[in-house]
Amino acid sequence: MIKLAGIDIGNDSIKLVLDGSREPLVIPNIIAPGYERHMLQEEDSPWKALDVMIYSPSLSQRNQRYFVGQLALEHEDNLELEDTDNKAVSDQSLIVALTALAYQGLTNQAFNTGYGSADEVEYTLGTGLPVRAFAKYSQQFEQRLLGEHEVTFLSTPQLHNRKIKVSIRKVAVSIEGAAAIFHLATHDSLQVKDEEIYNGVIGVCEIGALTTDFPVIKRMAIDNHFSHGEQIGIATYLDAIIRDVEDAYGYVFPSRAKLVQRIKNRNFTIQLLGEGQVDIRPIVDQHFRRAALRMIEMIKKRWRKYPDIQCFYVIGGGASALKPYIQEAAGSLKLRFANESEFLNMYGYLKVAKSRLPQAAPV
Template sequence: MKIAGIDLGNDSIKVVHDGSREPVIVPNIVTPGYERHILQEEDSPLKALDVTVYSPSLTHNNRRWFVGLLASELEDNIELEDMDNKALSDQSLVVALTALAFTGITHSSYQTSSFSQTDELEYVIGTGLPVRTYTRFREQFEQRLVGEHEVMFMSTPQLRGRKVKIRIRKAVISIEGAAALFNLATQENLQIQNEEIYNGVIGVCEIGALTTDLPVIRRMNIDNHFSYGEQMGLAGYLDLIIREVEDQFGYTFPSRAKLSQRIKQQNYVIQRIGEGQSSIKPIVDTYFSRAAQRIVDLIKKRWKKCPDIQCFYVIGGGAAALKPYLIDAAGPIKLRFVQDSELQNVYGYLKVAKNRVNQSLTTDTAQ
């Protein structure tokens, strides 16, 4: 049985397996699939995830989907919006199952005897929900994940015709941001590596695409009174940038994922019709500065309400994108940032799942 952490981010789904530090990241974008006219096959399966998915939790089954990078290039792609709830989202489940199937059969420790047979994978997974939806939707989310699902790869290079049956035996649901802190506080063997975090009162600001979560953690326990979540993230500001770029320069980004990729690479120059070029950095600076100021205001408010907080860690994909803007907006207030900010949750989910499995084994042995 495999143990995996899976972060159902509104911008991307991230999966990491026990024994591996290399996560697979799939943009949380889909578009209805069809027979592709392939002039040259892609050099990586991740660039052409073309699947048919069955799950008892889906509203519509056995539909064909282009997923991730393939969908991000198409104009009719679907990205999650503010009103979407990842605990109930069919789109997030389709992308998550595709990512689990892909990582399961391409993971270095996986062996298969025949490409003609159905590959069968069993999982215990760790995952999470935002603060505001955790209490109400945790059980429903768990029920949607646990069970038997099936993914069939269609035109995906190297995986064409592979059918993968996924059995999720257990799903351990954490709160976004809290799992990330657990990862920072512990070693790979789950022993304590940072006493300050593990035994302290720590504030977390986890900036996602559609939500910003501000859990307060006391000795690795969630503070029910002061933990808070805001229904805002980076996606709204990316949408504003896309619209402003289109209005000013007539250049259209087909998806937020394409714009995010440019920003991560610090490639702000766009090609205009003809031979002209323009920089979109002034537009990015304007909207990211506004986003950073709003988030710093949220952090100040939490800190004022709970003065016991010793320090604030800012994590998530939004933290990586906004770091210089957040530092500028925070002024004399020191905020803590970490490397691989967008991966802290998924590493934390894996550790939480491993911890739960270890506890079950200890209980079984004692009995």
């Protein structure tokens, strides 16, 4: 049975949802070199200890072992994507995406088992790329995903030494931000939910980790001339916060993802060497206010160039973090935000796959 899924291969995290499910899987887009672990106590969830060996013809190194996501989060040799990376051709993004697809297949028992062979899960995927990368890299991105890949879980609790073949049969690639608006405008059945969005001229500011995209959508079609992307995202400001905290207090965040967890949980107190504690909220506020001002200036610039835009949506994982700062910086400028902002593209990719590949729906 082919599973239909939407996967947002974000620079900060991979977000995956299966058709018919409202429970997305989120894995930080972070890896570390894998090795035999010295186990004192097994983790209470397989998600916390994704220890995998991956074979894929699309990877430059095959049959390599990696710690993925949460397990790599605090590892001293972990790797996060930088602003020079392109996720369309990134081995790291593919490693985390394949791990997510394999994990979802095993935990949802969505696989076929052959005689003496690995379990197999088959997918039709909807996914996307930033505006600037889409025209140049969408076909290459699609080809890297298509085909058969193999993921073996090693020390992962409950999945010890389980091998699964991930077969990706079809891929629909769309544009980040535009897919999110398609999700907001339609029901799961793809019928129109919001006439204003569906038939209007909508501006989008989609704030990611490493990019901010400004697609303009006119009656659900991308405006080729006015849609634009910037090679800057919230990661620039997270890196600055990490540097300032280290300079001021000697406290080192092992990864951006670790800082993001704290910000999401509104836990701004760090432990100093000894018994002291300090609040880093003023440092976070300073940099996020700078980020918000930058975003507002870019939105105003796009809106001036295309005054026919009826409304501007600010979405994405960065929008969730920056919302109060952007609202403060916007003044009288009215902007729209949406619930579950970081998941909008993922749900949109699923719907785009449904609309473009109806013959690939599960049977």
